[in-house]
Amino acid sequence: MLMMFQLCQVMVMISFSSSITLLASxxxxxxxxxALRQIGKTVNEDGQISLKFVDSCQQKGVVETELNSAPPNLEGNSTIGCNCSITDDNYCHITSFLLKDYSLPGRLPPELANLTYVKKIDFTRNYIYGTxxxxxASMKNLSSISLTANRLSGNIPGHLGSFTALTYLSLESNQxxxxxxxxxxxxxxxxxxxxxGNKLVGTLPEELAQIKNLTDFRVSDNNLNGTVPEFIGKWNQLRKLELYATGLQGPIPPAIFHLEKLSDLRIADMPGPEFQLPKKPIERKYLVLRNINLTGTIPENAWKVEKTLDLTFNKLVGEIPPxxxxxxxxxxxxxxxxxTVQDSFLQNSPNLDVSYNNFSRAPRCNSSNENNINWFRSSSSNNKLSDLLPCxxxxxxxxxxxSFHINCGGQDVKNRRIWYEGDKGSESNAAARSYYRLRSNRGFSSTGDFMDDDNFYNDKYTLQSNSNLIDSGLYATARKTPLSITYYGYCLENGNYTVRLHFAEIEFTYEKLYNKVARRVFDIYIQGIQVQKVFNFTEEAKGSNRNFTIPFNTTVTDRTLEIRLYWAGKGTTVIPIRGNYGPIISAISVCYMFFFCLSFETYRLQGV
Structure with missing residues (x-):
């Protein structure tokens, strides 16, 4: 019996820089x-990765994949499915081809067309270039293609229209x-x-209206123009629509709000005229309508959204229901x-952010101890310090x-002549968080959830470097936000100040090639003024584990200074997993005048 099993099992060694070796019949x-031999050569041009494929089609229905040799820390995810009864030719045939998270640096293999029974292709999170x-197009059984997070470039080829059996197509996070x-x-x-996550321009073509069965459409982080097309409101099967920072203009066609199956609607950072939400929108699981010039009151049915309701940075008025x-x-x-915000509302809000509003009464802070509530600047009174620190x-x-100096996401640390106070003592879950340190003069206000990571209580709001290439003090940690974070100083002397923002990319490190595909982009505000729009952190960093500093000049007139980082929908959201994005910052140094806490470095100042 053992001998029969050994004869049935075929071991195939593919070294991506050499040839295929058959170890059994x-x-x-x-x-x-x-085809496998040629595919191996095409997807791995530098030959650094060697995979061992074990033909277990008859036993398990797959060709198993094992890493034989690879760079350190590489853990791929592969599924090469096969079927031995799909034809009567006494052969097994490959039906799916998935090589994910391998950082393969080659090109997409034309030879895959020789695997004529393949239904699914997935090269997510590699380093593949070309087109x-x-x-x-000759693969008549092909129904799913995912090329997410690679470096494919040029125009999206028109011959994709020939892939008539496709039900799934993702070209996300390419070039x-x-x-x-x-x-x-x-x-x-x-x-x-x-x-x-591409560089697409122009309008969305009217021909897309012909796709009647579309359930999921996402075109965020592009450079499109024109208005949101009316035909989206006719996709009656649509369940998810994501339009973050597309370049399109508002307002949103009213028909979109009446799509009955649309349970996940996300539109953000879209310029256009002011408009109001329909009075009776369809109930949803997720509703994100952020920074899109919404006015008027919040409709009653919006309060029935089940999981996430995000209406931040609009012009909404009125009161919150009891x-x-x-x-x-x-x-x-x-x-x-x-x-006011009633206790009954607070009790049903595990993570609630009402910062930067005009509530008439101070919050009942003791009624929300079990939940994460951000009251920062939520009301106005005659005492500006109480408004800043309401609880x-x-x-x-x-x-x-x-002055004030902060080591973001870390412990207290001395850097050269300056002592930086850490904020690691705050809770890791900062979805709705206002934090200040006793016997100090600074704090932060953080809001936002890392959507799609399937983790309501994660620790992704702070980062810790594992590299010995980075300064073990100031740049070894960072604080991160999926939406917006405001660092502030209070009880300051009025006058002119120098603000230095310290950064280092300690998350998208280059041990894995596919991390080079990642882009981190956000906006920077100081004293409410946008000083960096679409700040390309990745380009400025010039690589991972490299620290850099950006200085600004600003003025304090009311004893407070605010620095806000805002994720405006740009940048990668799928590396190393989906739901990972947003600004990071390592440290902040704020000094009165230029000479007060001058370091040994020379800076080019930017005025605010």
């Missing part, structure tokens, strides 16, 4: 053996440019189309809401300071 079709081979090809409208069976359903995340920061006992300044 072949069960796969001979043409597919040759999509036209040869794949495609040009317009969205109208030929995509010929993919009438398509259910998921993800084009986010009660709401229990919802994990409610973000209302940056509006003009008034009235503290500080109502007046014991003295006035001329």
């Amino acid at each position: 072949d069960q796969l079709h001979p043409g597919e053996d040759e 999509i081979p036209v040869e794949w 495609f440019s040009g317009v969205v090809p109208p030929e995509l409208g010929e993919l009438v069976s398509l259910e998921t189309l993800i084009l986010s 009660n709401t359903i229990r919802r994990q995340f409610t973000f209302l920061s940056g509006n003009k809401l008034t009235g 503290s006992e500080i109502s007046r300044c014991p003295k006035y300071y001329r």
Whole structure:
């Protein structure tokens, strides 16, 4: 019996820089053996990775993949499915081809077209360049293509319109440019189309209206123009729509709000005229309408959103209802809401941010101890310090300071002549968090959830470097936000100040090639003024584990200074997993005048 098993099992060694070696009689079709040999050469041009494929088609229905040799820390994820009864030719045939997270540096293999029974191709999180081979159009069984997080470039090829059996297509987080090809409208069976994270321009072609079965459409982080097309409101099967920082203009066509199956609607950072939400929107699980010039009051049915309600940075007015359903995340920061927040509402809000509003009464801080509530600047009174720190006992300044220095996400540390106070003592979950340090003059206000990471209580709000290439003090840690974080100093002397923001990329490190695909982009505000728009952190860093500093000049007139980092929908959201994005900052140094805490470095100052 053991001998029979050994004869049935075929071990195939593919060294991506050499040839295929057969260690037993072949069960796969001979043409597919040759295709595997050629695929290996194409996807790994530098030959640093060697995979061992074990043909377990008859036993397990897969060709198992083992790493034989690879760079350190590489852990790939592969599934090469096969079927031994799909034909009557006595051969097994490959039906799916997934090589994910391998950092493969080559090109997409045209030879995959020789695997004629393949239904699914997935090269997510590699380092593949070039474009999509036209040869794949001959694969009549192909229904799913995911090329997420690679470095594919050029125009999206029009020959994709020939892939008529496709139901799933993701080109997310690549470098495609040009317009969205109208030929995509010929993919009438398509259910998921993800084009986010590219450099696409022009308008969304009307031909896309022909895709009647679309359930998931995402085109965030592009450079499109024109208005949101009306035909999206006719996709009656749509369940998820994501339009973050697309370049499109508002307002949103009203028909979109009446799509009955649309349970996940996310639109953010879209310029355009002011408009109001319909009075009776369809109930949803997720509703994100952020920074899109919304006015008026919040409709009653919006309070029935089940999991995440995000209406931040609009111009909404009116009062919050006395009660709401229990919802994990409610973000209302940056509006003009008034009235009070009732205890019954707080009890059903595990993570609630009402910062930057105009509530008429101070919060009942002791009623929300079990939940994460951010009250920062949520109301206005005659005491500006109480507005800044509404749940503290500080109502007046014991003295006035001329500086503050923060080691973001870390412990107290001395860097050269300056002592930086850490904020690691705050809770790791900063979805709705206002933190200040006793006997100090600074704090932070943080809001936002890392959506799609399937983790309500994660620790991704702080980062810790594992590299010995970075300064073990100031740059070894960082604080991170999925939406917005404001660092502030209070009880400051009025006058002119120098603000230095310290950064280092300690998360997207280059031990894995696919991390080079990642882009971190955000906006920077100081004293409410946008001083950096679409700040390309990745380009400025010039690599991972390299620290850099950006200085600014600003003025304090009311004893307080605020520095805000805002994620405006740009940058990668799928590396190393989906739901990972947002600004990071390592440290902040604020000094009165230029000479007060001058370090040994020379800076080019930027005025605010």
